[in-house]
Amino acid sequence: MASNPPAPTAPFVPSQRTDTFGYGEYRSDEGPWEEWNPTEDSLRPARGRHRVSKQRGGGLARSSTVLGVGVIAAVGAGGMASANTGKPPVSISLPDLPSVGSLLGDDGHGAKAATATLTHVGVATAASDQDSTDAGEALRNRIMAQAEQQQSQVDGRATAAAVAAAEKQSADAAAKAEKAAAAKAAAAKEQAEATAKKKAEAERLARLAEQYTLPTSSYTLTSTFGEAGSMWSSGYHTGLDFAAPTGTLIKAIHSGTITEAGWAGSYGYRTILTLDDGTELWFCHQSSINVKVGQKVGTGEVIGRVGATGNVTGPHLHLEVHPGGQATGIDPMAWLRGKGLTP
Structure with missing residues (x-):
């Protein structure tokens, strides 16, 4: 199987830069760097295998590795928070790093700074999760309040309907009782009038009987x-x-x-x-x-x-x-x- 020819080796040119990559004094292990101009042939992937060009110099490689691990950790922390809380993922913003070399110094202060920065990112994510929780709780409380208000309205209408039905039933019962009482009073009045009339007729006949007599007896x-x-x-x-x-x-x-x-x-x-x-x-x-x-x-x-x-x-x-x-x-x-x- 044919493979791409290796990239040509760039000539070594000593760097004349006196500024440092990060903060602090110039370090010999950070340079000088040779200039490399990639070509189309050097960037073409090799067939049948993957080739990774070797980074020259140790400082930038370590910086990239630590930065990648931090990003993965931060993203993993955000993913775990999203998976645990069940809330949508929160965007993570990384602070601008003024100097990778200062973060990756030999004395270990750079690792502490990176750790502190990622810790702040986790705190920001937790704060965002807390805000989302508070917003969800507020929405839940609002929905519950609306449900309680609707239920109160339904209960109020049901109570009003029951009161109206009871009042109507009471009014019907009162009207029926009044009608029955009126009928009873009318019947009593009619009976009293009939009794009085009968009594008056009996008295009249009694008076007439005193004035009239039968024509004979023993008949x-x-x-x-x-x-x-x-x-x-x-x-x-x-x-x-x-x-x-x-x-x-x-x-x-x-x-x-x-x-x-x-x-x-x-x-x-x-x-x-x-x-x-x-x-x-x-x-x-x-x-x-x-x-x-x-x-x-x-x-x-x-x-x-x-x-x-x-x-x-x-x-x-x-x-x-x-x-x-x-x-x-x-x-x-x-x-x-x-x-x-x-x-």
Whole structure:
């Protein structure tokens, strides 16, 4: 395998520089340096192997080695900090070195200075990590505060909704209770009014009963108003029959004036008592009459006796009621009950 020819050896020329590479006096081991001008052939890599040109002079090599180790250490420290803390890498800035030779002196002071510089770099990295931690903690606290505020708002809305629902439920219950109370009060009022009305009607009937009386006693009701039958000329019964023995007393139901007293064909002997309101009371089939026309009678006064005159099947009093003197009568049973009487 062919290889590149070695680089030509530059001629040695003593250096006439009197200044030093770093701080301090001139040192013999730092020079003089020979001048080397690289060519294209000297820089071309050798095929099949890697060749590293040898640095001439020991001072610069040591400086480069120490500097490289320091940079690697610093970068490693930064990487370890990034790996340990989980935070993004922090940029590392190296201080300007005024003189490599001063850092790499034989007395060891240069190594101490490099160590001190790298130590400061580590401190700066730690400070940056602390700042990142503080920023992350501040962000976390802000997020937690926002979450707590949102939760408080949600809780507030839920509480407001619950309060509104409770108030509505309470209002509905109050309205329902008020409605029920109103209905109960109305029912109680209606019942009280009905009771009062019933009581008033009973008192009225009691007063009327004192003014009215049944037409006879010791009787049996045999035929009522409206019964159909061929024995009545109208085709139905027009009054109320009180069956009683012949001669049983017939009394005036209410006070009034006698407007008729005598024979009335199929009614037999009949007496008509006209009340003050114009109502006519017909007492029929009497065996005898004890009053005369125009006579004033009072409630309970005897006006005749039970008989079997006219169209009858047995002794009884046939009573008819004609309001206003009209020809057609009404049910005597209902009329008597309306006066507080119970036949």
